[in-house]
Amino acid sequence: MFYTSTRDKSVKLTASQAILKGISDEGGLLVPAQLSHITLEKIAEMAKLSYIERAKIILSEFLTDFTPEELDSCLAGAYEKSKFSSEAIAPTVHIDGSKNILELWHGPTCAFKDMALQLLPYLMSVSAKKAAAGRQIVILVATSGDTGKAALEGFKNVENTKILVFYPENGVSPTQKLQMLTQEGDNVYVSAVKGNFDDAQSAVKEIFTNSTVKAALNSAGMMFSSANSINWGRLVPQIVYYFSSYCDLINMNEIKLGDKVNFTVPTGNFGNILAAFYAKQMGLPVNRLICASNSNNVLTDFINGGTYNKNRQFYTTTSPSMDILISSNLERLLYHLSNEDENTIKNLMQSLAENGTYTVSDDLLKNVSKFFDAGWADEAGIFATIKKHFESYGYLLDTHTAAAVKVYDDYVKKTGDLTPTVIDSTASPYKFSKDVLSAVLGSEYTGSDAQEELFRLSQMPVPAPITALKGKKVRFSNVCTKEDMPSFVKKCLE
Ligand SMILES: *Cc1c(COP(=O)(O)O)cnc(C)c1O
Numbered sequence: 001m002f003y004t005s006t007r008d009k010s011v012k013l014t015a016s017q018a019i020l021k022g023i024s025d026e027g028g029l030l031v032p033a034q035l036s037h038i039t040l041e042k043i044a045e046m047a048k049l050s051y052i053e054r055a056k057i058i059l060s061e062f063l064t065d066f067t068p069e070e071l072d073s074c075l076a077g078a079y080e081k082s083k084f085s086s087e088a089i090a091p092t093v094h095i096d097g098s099k100n101i102l103e104l105w106h107g108p109t110c111a112f113k114d115m116a117l118q119l120l121p122y123l124m125s126v127s128a129k130k131a132a133a134g135r136q137i138v139i140l141v142a143t144s145g146d147t148g149k150a151a152l153e154g155f156k157n158v159e160n161t162k163i164l165v166f167y168p169e170n171g172v173s174p175t176q177k178l179q180m181l182t183q184e185g186d187n188v189y190v191s192a193v194k195g196n197f198d199d200a201q202s203a204v205k206e207i208f209t210n211s212t213v214k215a216a217l218n219s220a221g222m223m224f225s226s227a228n229s230i231n232w233g234r235l236v237p238q239i240v241y242y243f244s245s246y247c248d249l250i251n252m253n254e255i256k257l258g259d260k261v262n263f264t265v266p267t268g269n270f271g272n273i274l275a276a277f278y279a280k281q282m283g284l285p286v287n288r289l290i291c292a293s294n295s296n297n298v299l300t301d302f303i304n305g306g307t308y309n310k311n312r313q314f315y316t317t318t319s320p321s322m323d324i325l326i327s328s329n330l331e332r333l334l335y336h337l338s339n340e341d342e343n344t345i346k347n348l349m350q351s352l353a354e355n356g357t358y359t360v361s362d363d364l365l366k367n368v369s370k371f372f373d374a375g376w377a378d379e380a381g382i383f384a385t386i387k388k389h390f391e392s393y394g395y396l397l398d399t400h401t402a403a404a405v406k407v408y409d410d411y412v413k414k415t416g417d418l419t420p421t422v423i424d425s426t427a428s429p430y431k432f433s434k435d436v437l438s439a440v441l442g443s444e445y446t447g448s449d450a451q452e453e454l455f456r457l458s459q460m461p462v463p464a465p466i467t468a469l470k471g472k473k474v475r476f477s478n479v480c481t482k483e484d485m486p487s488f489v490k491k492c493l494e
Helices: 015-021 040-046 051-062 068-078 113-117 120-131 146-155 174-181 197-209 211-219 232-251 271-281 298-305 330-337 342-355 362-371 379-393 399-415 429-441 450-458 464-471 482-493
Strands: 003-005 008-013 030-032 092-096 099-103 136-142 161-168 188-193 222-225 261-266 286-293 307-309 357-359 372-376 421-425
Touching (some): 015 222, 040 051, 040 232, 092 379, 120 161, 197 211, 197 482, 232 261, 286 298, 298 362, 298 372, 330 342, 330 362
Parallel strands (some): 261 421
Antiparallel strands (some): 003 008, 092 099
């Protein structure tokens, strides 16, 4: 299996090269040049296996330059039992009628990003041995909250890697800040940056591309890489849980082998739902892919009308991981649905960069409509859905998952489609205790311990990593300006 670029089809890379590179030199995203087919017989076999064994089957289709032993050791490290609060790793729970929930938040940071960021560091270490002469990998991350912690937790103490995370001093929630400042591990570094997320992000990009810094790293036997969501190594682990959830539905007698299912996904950067698209293209019986947004509904408008326009009001919502106006991974979908036409993609992306907007052809929009439905939920809709779901089923939804549930309920009302559906649940409700509790109460919670109160009401267990936070030692206190970031990097790497 080889990987090519959405903007230059002459690019041809192995899986390990693609994972190390992250993004293609001309700015395109790396995509598999062809997809393999998983038969129904194979899916029936997978249904009898554990999550790790299912993952091995899917990953070996994509990471063809990894040996079976390498895959085994990567998977055993990533999905080690002690790190996940569910033995199933990503369990599917039946709620009612056609509605099922895929819980993707049982990992160490209680958000779905763990599913990929637990595995990526292992994939990178092996890739570095194959494609970078064993050079040490230095990961730089600018984060608005969730990604930084999940990456730190994934890369901590992983051989031959170092990770440096920058977050905006006043731009993350108290829980997210504490999660990062108490991070354990001998190869991890964290610093606050004076400024906002965009300041941190642009400074990281500058360091990445600075040729003097790169040369210095090179002579010290190191190289930069990136853990952000356009890296293929973050997408491929996500394809696994769509197959796995389908297998679980068979085992739960919710479906029979070969029956079609819908997936509904709370979407930001379009990485999670794109993995579902790849699963369908590989033969998983999927009916509709339903893309759910919050008030930042740029994707809803695109999927329903064919025009992508980021020139609009940006809303700060209670589902911050979906507060995105440039959905990077959409580029991969458009590449596949435009007959892999690199020129179409180059033109669309140039228009996005220059004007903040593009409109696709009728044919391309028709292709998008063959796979996707889309909707969005406002803050009131999200809060009402959390309350209703808790009252009807005793099941707590976080704010992101609630957006998806609301969009799914609207979809059923509109279409009458009662195909069994899996809704991705992307975060533990305890990551957003105050908002979830306020939703359940029907008015803003003003007390001091939302987490405890939410537990008292719901009796749903608080994930251990969140409980443990209270007693942890703060290890990092560095605060720097944007201009000081390169010297902080230098100091950490000495
Ligand atoms: C990152 C994130 C999302 C969005 O996922 P994408 O792959 O960016 O579409 C949704 N919910 C939560 C909780 C997240 O952390």
